[in-house]
Amino acid sequence: MKVVRFARYGGPEVLELVDGDAPHARAGQIRIAVRAAGVNGLEWKIRQGLLRDVRPLRLPAGIGGDAAGIVDEVGDGVTDVRVGDTVFGSGQETYAEHAVLTSWAQKPPEVSFEEAAGFATPxxxxxxxxxxxxxxxxxxxxxxxxxxxxxxxxxxxxxxxxxxxxxxxxxxxxxxxxxxxxxxxxxxxxxxxxxxxxxxxxxxxxxxxxxxxxxxxxxxxxxxxxxxxxxxxxxxxxxxxxxSTGFGRDKTHALREGARLAAAGRLTLPVAQTFPLAQAGAAQAASATGHVRGRIIVTVP
Ligand SMILES: NC(=O)c1ccc[n+]([C@@H]2O[C@H](COP(=O)([O-])OP(=O)(O)OC[C@H]3O[C@@H](n4cnc5c(N)ncnc54)[C@H](OP(=O)(O)O)[C@@H]3O)[C@@H](O)[C@H]2O)c1
The missing domain is CATH 3.40.50.720 (NAD(P)-binding Rossmann-like Domain)
Incomplete structure (x- = not known):
């Protein structure tokens, strides 16, 4: 599969679209065919190496935490989704064609994959x-x-x-x-x-x-x-x-509550701009301006 990785800390140019093995869902996880990934401010800071002391990475590493897509693998013990369901959530290395999610909720049909991709962290x-x-x-x-x-x-x-x-x-x-x-x-x-x-x-x-x-x-x-x-x-x-930091917190309740309000039209998160996976560096640079209305999204063809 195609995946965005970086082999050294640095500017947006260190993000490269490469071929890699698809990850697999472990117990309590799901894997999705990613349709879109949300871009969080934290991610350019990780890429830049600003968090290397608190969150050391073994490089090359993938990047991205939020995504929306179609479930294509379900780990042991997961009973609330099936292969083929459309979901959004939070996981690892989501700037990729396939990614593992550790927290998720059903994507409301009223919401596009692009918009839902930005939901989890916010x-x-x-x-x-x-x-x-x-x-x-x-x-x-x-x-x-x-x-x-x-x-x-x-x-x-x-x-x-x-x-x-x-x-x-x-x-x-x-x-x-x-x-x-x-x-x-x-x-x-x-x-x-x-x-x-x-x-x-x-x-x-x-x-x-x-x-x-x-x-x-x-x-x-x-x-x-x-x-x-x-x-x-x-x-x-x-x-x-x-x-307040979210480390170690279970996100499921928040994702379901947000999905409920989004389905009712009471919560929206505008997609400020979309970038194809191959331009993930430009997407992060746009996020790093600190003046984004809603969310920057990376789309997977
Ligand atoms: N601790 C945690 O759990 C956690 C979780 C998620 C994110 N974060 C961090 O929280 C921050 C915000 O995240 P985000 O994703 O919401 O960021 P974001 O989408 O980039 O939004 C930042 C917003 O701040 C506004 N802004 C810029 N300069 C400002 C100023 N001087 N005074 C008031 N508002 C200003 C901008 O509004 P205008 O465009 O109108 O200027 C922009 O809409 C980031 O640093 C991120 O890393 C922390």
Whole structure:
């Protein structure tokens, strides 16, 4: 099969489309014929070698965590899907013609493979930070980085719970954030004043998705570091705020919950741009700009 691999850490050019053996599903796993793979910010950081101390790789290595496709192998003990089902989920080395998934959900028929390919990480991350922050109906939630993959999902999950959401993103995404059901505002100077004007009764929980050096302002707005969580600023604990990571967490519940809302038309994740598998490096470069509305997707012919 065709698979994207890299033999050394570096820029987008180190990603190569090569021939490799298809992986097999072990117990509790499934294999899919990949139709599309979602591109996460974490992946260009892995390729660049920025995580080599915490996540050492044996090179050459494949890359990619999210995908959608058609089940073509089912591991021992898996009873909720069959060969031929269409699914999306999360696994390993998903920029490939076949990939093993460790968490999955049925793809709603209303959603394309391209859109569903981007779901897994945004759904799991967004639900995790909302649950860990105790967000519920009646709360006012501030989401920094509301227009990207995780941010778009967080806004819509929170709105669905009945929370009032204020979303922070760039000027070109204000209308987009409003279309997701949030009150939109821009990042930059006087942010605290702008948010206070939009939420005179205060902020119950602040989610830093963008990791844009904003923790002090979020603490000022919530009045309590315990109400602030970041997924991308690892210096947040220095100010008393939390960092949330998904290592070792089971994603199945989040994927099913997201699929349920997507099927009902209450949760969408726009496909910002698609790239063929052979241009995975360009796809990661587009993701690395940090200004993606929704998700960048790699498609498999
Ligand atoms: N800890 C975890 O479990 C976990 C899980 C998933 C992802 N992550 C990390 O979380 C981060 C976000 O992931 P993602 O996939 O959602 O990223 P993404 O899709 O690239 O989106 C980033 C968003 O941030 C916005 N943004 C850029 N600069 C900003 C600023 N200064 N202030 C506020 N917003 C700004 C952009 O909006 P505009 O285009 O409107 O500027 C963009 O929509 C990445 O660093 C990723 O590695 C962590």
């Amino acid at each position: 759904f799991e991350t967004a639900l995790r930070v909302l649950d860990d922050s105790g967000v519920r109906g009646g709360h006012t939630v501030l989401v920094n980085g509301a227009s990207g993959g995780v941010g778009s999902a967080a806004v819509q999950f929170a709105v669905d719970r009945g929370a009032t959401v204020i979303g922070i993103a760039g000027p070109s995404n204000q209308d987009y954030i409003a279309s997701l059901g949030a009150v939109a505002t821009t990042f930059g100077p006087y942010l605290v004043d702008r948010v206070r004007a939009l939420a005179p009764n205060g902020i119950d929980a602040a989610l830093d998705i963008a990791g844009s050096d904003i923790i002090a302002e979020l603490i000022e707005l919530t009045g309590d570091p315990a109400r602030v969580v970041s997924i991308a600023d690892f210096s947040a604990p220095e100010l008393g705020a939390r960092v």
